[in-house]
Amino acid sequence: MIRFRRLLAGLLLFLGAGAAGAQGVLLDQGEIDAALLHGPWPPPRTGDPSNRVSGIPEAIELGRILFSSPALSSGGRLSCASCHDPDNGFTDGLETARSHVGRLDRNTQGLFNLAGMRWFGWDGRSDSLWAQSLLPIIRSDEMALDVGQIADALQDGPLRERYEGLFGPADSQAPDRNLANVGKALAAYIETITTGKTPFDRFRDALEAGDLEAAAAYPEDAQRGFRIFAGKGKCTFCHVGPLFSNSEFHDAGVPYFVEPTRVDTGRHGGIEALLGSRFTLRGAFSDDPAKTGAWKVERLVRSHDDFGTFRTPSLRELTRTAPYMHNGSLATLRDVVNHYSTIDLERMHTDGEAILEPLDLSERETADLVAFLESLSTR
Ligand code: HEC
Ligand code: HEC
Structure with a gap:
């Protein structure tokens, strides 16, 4: 036809x-x-089997609230929206992002149409949208929250009830689990930015x-x-x-020089990060029993050619x-x-x-x- x-x-x-x-x-x-070949557009919507709250309206709503909540940052200084401004193409218009510690090395990515991507971040340091969404919360040069404080942060007014409705009470003994859940709610919201x-x-x-x-x-x-x-x-x-x-x-x-003596290693560093991450599709926090997509990380090999390459x-x-x-x-x-x-x-x-x-x-x-x-x- x-x-x-x-x-x-x-x-x-x-x-x-x-x-x-x-x-x-x-x-x-x-x-x-x-x-x-560049269509049809929009693509059919597909859920993310590694994220059990993908597509769930309550999770999308929680993600939307979390996205602009400073509760997830150390000292309440930053939210995702501080850099990914929804009124400004989900970015900040700056050459490279800025946080409480100063300038980051990279440009803030817009967050449009991410559901179909295979790797996330300029260097592809995550193999799922939820894993990428939880990183800025704990990175010391971004929102810098101590992972142990996530359960406390989730006690914040409107967050608590919504979080518990989806995931049950935040367990202060399982900080990684809380963090993964927060990443999944954020990803459910980001998937709707089409x-x-x-x-x-x-x-x-x-x-x-x-x-x-x-x-x-x-x-x-x-x-x-x-x-x-x-x-x-x-x-x-x-x-x-x-x-x-x-x-x-x-x-x-x-x-790819950031300074005369320092390079952004791009994909090379992304692969290192993936191989050391507990938040990948092959790991314990993927909700997909079939671990679909786990092969992406399993097949990764370190190669010199990855230096200075970007997605x-x-x-x-x-x-x-x-x-x-x-x-x-x-x-x-x-x-x-x-x-x-x-x-x-x-x-x-x-x-x-x-x-x-x-x-x-x-x-x-x-x-x-x-x-x-x-x-x-x-x-
Ligand atoms: C200090 C500014 C800043 C904050 C705060 C921030 N981001 Fe980002 N975001 C960036 C930058 C810079 C990149 C590119 C990262 C890289 O490649 O290293 C990025 C990349 C991303 C990506 C990958 C997009 C793609 O195309 O693969 C996602 C998803 C994302 N951010 C979600 C979030 C979420 C969710 C939050 C809040 C929990 C957040 N970001 C907070 C600056 C920020
Ligand atoms: C070999 C693969 C490759 C080819 C061929 C290529 N690009 Fe790119 N393009 C990339 C990569 C990788 C980046 C990001 C590079 C970086 O940030 O270091 C990029 C970045 C861009 C951007 C910036 C997008 C943004 O959000 O920052 C535009 C626009 C673009 N390319 C357009 C083009 C056009 C037009 C051509 C043909 C003249 C082209 N590209 C050919 C791989 C390619």
Whole structure:
């Protein structure tokens, strides 16, 4: 059926181009096929079997309250929302995050559409959303709460009743269990932070339906930008599928020195963290009896190539999550496109990414690629 629809779209495209000529769909059949691979959007909702409260309304509500509650931080100084501001693309707009101890090394990630990701954090230090969600609570450079204090923190007014309703009374003898439960409620909430159809999605849907009139509403500069994205830019090598991310780790040529004498080891450190973590899909806190996904950690091997690689980010909602890259070093989407256009292969720190080479884009091509990237946002 899909195949037939594609043929039909191709045929209509051909006829349309002959008849109308003017403003229309610029893509050829190969490019249309490539566009179809970035949808449909939104993806079907799937629960998280490792999190028994995933999708449960009471857990989503508890997670929402916890997310903006300073009770989970040492001295009541910070909440998740201090850095992940819901009114600001769930980020802070800073190059790198700031907490009571000063600046962190990395850019605060927006929290959109995380349910489909395989690894979390720029370095993929967690293999589940709940494990990633509990980390900032105990990290000394983030909310810095002593894990033993979680049970006390949960006695706080509106939290207590809701927590007990879902998980039973917080047991001060089982701090890791309390922490995992809090992570699961937070994850249940974060799973609901999803975004709707973008101009690109409407274009893609129209192409799939063979509705060229509707497809032609998508601006021509964005269409030309898509051609570069899926063509000579080779961006789809990593930014694949409906999320525009393969959820894997690469060196995109962003310097990984934090200071002249200190590097951000990226995925290398992420693997170390995963191998030492008690909060993984293979561990005791996964609620999935089948331990689905445990293989991800079991198959990990330390490799030199992981140094300075970071998870391919999704490209949805970029207009709300500047600045860009793991260290927030690029302020605008134009800066990102210029980065890929003039990428310095000498600066690449791994051997693996032979795919990237300077694109030498013209001014118009640059503007087109930016227009395409902007069309992946709902506003
Ligand atoms: C001090 C600022 C700060 C606070 C507070 C904070 N975060 Fe973050 N968050 C970050 C930064 C920086 C990253 C990137 C982390 C990394 O790669 O090391 C991040 C990453 C994440 C991610 C991974 C997103 C992805 O795309 O994989 C999740 C989920 C997350 N935070 C949830 C939370 C939750 C839940 C809380 C509260 C319990 C919280 N954060 C508190 C700064 C913060
Ligand atoms: C080899 C895989 C790969 C290719 C090819 C690739 N990217 Fe990326 N992209 C990444 C990775 C990895 C990052 C994060 C790098 C970092 O922070 O150090 C990234 C970051 C980005 C960001 C910033 C997103 C954010 O939230 O910070 C944008 C925008 C982007 N890429 C667009 C593109 C475009 C446009 C192309 C094609 C010209 C492209 N990418 C090609 C892997 C790739």
